[in-house]
Amino acid sequence: MGLALLALFAILQIAPGGPIAAATFDDDTEYEVLMAQARTEKGAAVISYAELKTKRLPRKTRKLLKRAIKLDDKGATESALSFVERALAYAPTFVEAHTAAAIANLKLDRIDEARRHLHDALEIDPTLLPAREIQGILLHREQNYEAAREVLEDVIARAPGRALAHHFLSEALHELGEQELAVHHHQEAERLRRHPFRPRRDPSELERDVDGAGWVR
Numbered sequence: 592m593g594l595a596l597l598a599l600f601a602i603l604q605i606a607p608g609g610p611i612a613a614a615t616f617d618d619d620t621e622y623e624v625l626m627a628q629a630r631t632e633k634g635a636a637v638i639s640y641a642e643l644k645t646k647r648l649p650r651k652t653r654k655l656l657k658r659a660i661k662l663d664d665k666g667a668t669e670s671a672l673s674f675v676e677r678a679l680a681y682a683p684t685f686v687e688a689h690t691a692a693a694i695a696n697l698k699l700d701r702i703d704e705a706r707r708h709l710h711d712a713l714e715i716d717p718t719l720l721p722a723r724e725i726q727g728i729l730l731h732r733e734q735n736y737e738a739a740r741e742v743l744e745d746v747i748a749r750a751p752g753r754a755l756a757h758h759f760l761s762e763a764l765h766e767l768g769e770q771e772l773a774v775h776h777h778q779e780a781e782r783l784r785r786h787p788f789r790p791r792r793d794p795s796e797l798e799r800d801v802d803g804a805g806w807v808r
Contacts, residue, residue, distance in 0.1 A: 652682040659691075668695050686715040690722045697725065705729065720746060724756050736763040747776075754783035 643653050659674035672695040679688050689712035696705035706729065712722040727742035743760040746753060757780035764773035 646685070648685065649681045652678045652685065655681075656688065663695075668698050671695065672699070683711075684715055686712050686719055686722070689715070690719060690725065693722070693725050697728070702729070702732070720750055720753070724753060727756065728759050731759050731763055734766075736766045739763040740767065752783055754780045757783065 643656055648656075655674045655678035659671040659678065662668075662671035662674065672692060675688055675692045675695065679685065679692065682688065689708045693705045693708035693712060696702070696708060705725070709722060709725055709729065712719060713726065716722070723742055724746050727739050727746060730736075730739035730742060740760060740763045743756045743763065746756040747760065750756075757776045761773045761776035761780060764770075764776065
């Protein structure tokens with residue numbers, strides 16, 4: 592168990608083969624956005640079956656979210672989202688469900704709804720990694736590249752193996768004219784696409800774990 596709920600394989604309408612991609616990819620290679628935005632490096636989902644067993648949630652909420660996970664696993668994002676919305680009526684402070692709803696609305700290009708759920712998630716837990724990552728992506732979409740950079744650098748500092756954060760940070764840095772750094776983060780995103788949850792690390796650094804999303808041996 593533990594499959595990611597409402598994870599994006601294609602997000603927003605940002606072309607993956609931009610100027611940075613052209614420097615490092617073959618022309619016929621399209622960047623595949625990972626499920627990493629919905630997972631920690633250790634593979635824990637925004638909402639997983641395992642989490643539903645440990646969280647203290649109303650029975651109705653638990654049942655609705657299990658149904659949502661099953662639907663999302665089948666690619667039925669809109670149907671899954673309807674069950675998440677219903678679950679939130681019973682557990683309005685379940686931050687992970689707000690984050691999942693924000694992700695789903697992004698996938699469906701419902702930006703205002705994504706912002707609303709993201710706002711609710713960050714009000715409950717301003718440090719939640721998937722929510723912060725989505726915040727950075729929304730700032731990028733709004734062309735607020737400096738703010739996107741600040742948020743995504745914070746995400747990467749806490750969880751270096753989140754490929755999506757590296758990808759959108761590279762895009763923001765490119766827009767800010769910092770090409771060397773942009774290429775670095777683009778290459779790191781691509782490396783993590785091939786080897787998920789395996790961030791580079793200094794061997795002298797002690798293993799750490801931040802919200803279940805730190806370094807992985």
